[in-house]
Amino acid sequence: MRELTFGYSPCPNDTFAFHALTHGLIDLPFRVTPVLLDIEELNRRAHDGAFALTKLSVGAFAGVGTRYRLLRSGAALGEGVGPLVVTRTPMSLTEAVRGRVAIPGRETTAFHLLQLAAPTLGEVVELRYDRILKAVADGDVNAGLIIHESRFTYAEHGLSKAVDLGDWWKQETGLPVPLAGICARSDLDDETVAAAERAIRASVQYAFDHPEASRDYVRAHAQEMSDAVCAQHIALYVNAFSLDIGADGLRAIERLVAGR
Numbered sequence: 001m002r003e004l005t006f007g008y009s010p011c012p013n014d015t016f017a018f019h020a021l022t023h024g025l026i027d028l029p030f031r032v033t034p035v036l037l038d039i040e041e042l043n044r045r046a047h048d049g050a051f052a053l054t055k056l057s058v059g060a061f062a063g064v065g066t067r068y069r070l071l072r073s074g075a076a077l078g079e080g081v082g083p084l085v086v087t088r089t090p091m092s093l094t095e096a097v098r099g100r101v102a103i104p105g106r107e108t109t110a111f112h113l114l115q116l117a118a119p120t121l122g123e124v125v126e127l128r129y130d131r132i133l134k135a136v137a138d139g140d141v142n143a144g145l146i147i148h149e150s151r152f153t154y155a156e157h158g159l160s161k162a163v164d165l166g167d168w169w170k171q172e173t174g175l176p177v178p179l180a181g182i183c184a185r186s187d188l189d190d191e192t193v194a195a196a197e198r199a200i201r202a203s204v205q206y207a208f209d210h211p212e213a214s215r216d217y218v219r220a221h222a223q224e225m226s227d228a229v230c231a232q233h234i235a236l237y238v239n240a241f242s243l244d245i246g247a248d249g250l251r252a253i254e255r256l257v258a259g260r
Helices: 012-023 039-046 058-067 109-117 129-135 152-158 167-175 191-209 217-219 229-238 246-258
Strands: 003-008 032-037 053-057 068-070 075-080 086-088 101-103 124-126 145-147 162-163 178-185
Touching: 003 012, 003 039, 012 032, 012 191, 012 217, 012 229, 039 053, 039 058, 053 058, 053 109, 058 068, 058 109, 058 178, 058 246, 075 229, 086 129, 086 152, 101 109, 101 129, 109 145, 109 167, 109 178, 109 246, 129 145, 129 152, 145 152, 152 229, 162 167, 167 178, 167 246, 178 191, 178 246, 217 229
Parallel strands: 003 032, 003 053, 101 124, 101 145
Antiparallel strands: 053 178, 068 178, 075 178, 086 145, 086 162
């Protein structure tokens, strides 16, 4: 039986959605070897075609080019919710980006959105996503662009929200914010790609049908997140778009990749 590597993040939405796929709970015509990495690391490794299947930030699609093709299942899109820009004291986005801004990676969708929302963006410093809140709280940077579970915990650090870029995108375009998708390496044959897409959709459906089945797997990779934060994280980004991107999702991706 053929073996396919599958790169995805250790975040709750991914471990919840792909638990069934990587634990033999659905029928597969191939074996899956999961590799869990931070999203920006997955973005970087896609340039070399490291994994047969991989999660990718929509903001990384242009840089990866034709090396991968998007699958319709497994995507992460939000309705009016997305990356946040946070600061130590309340201020507007324009004020926030006048100083140094910590970002979770130049290929993340979050950074792509920030560049669109704040064309006057100045100096940025790349930090791993889970170090950004502390950098803002300690005054090392003027503002932080946060993703993943940080959106639920920034207030615990005494920080304020300058903007939710998912809400900004919704107001600008009327579309969901396309954060990431699952892609297949372009050297895979059409039959394998179609089978992978069906398997990922089945895994997401299994997660919806058996929400408690992945609890231990999610918790094992959730680091310091509480069960409540894990649940919020999953609820935001594992939704109908994860089963099938749909017409609105595809339009949102095309518009974001085009940078408008």
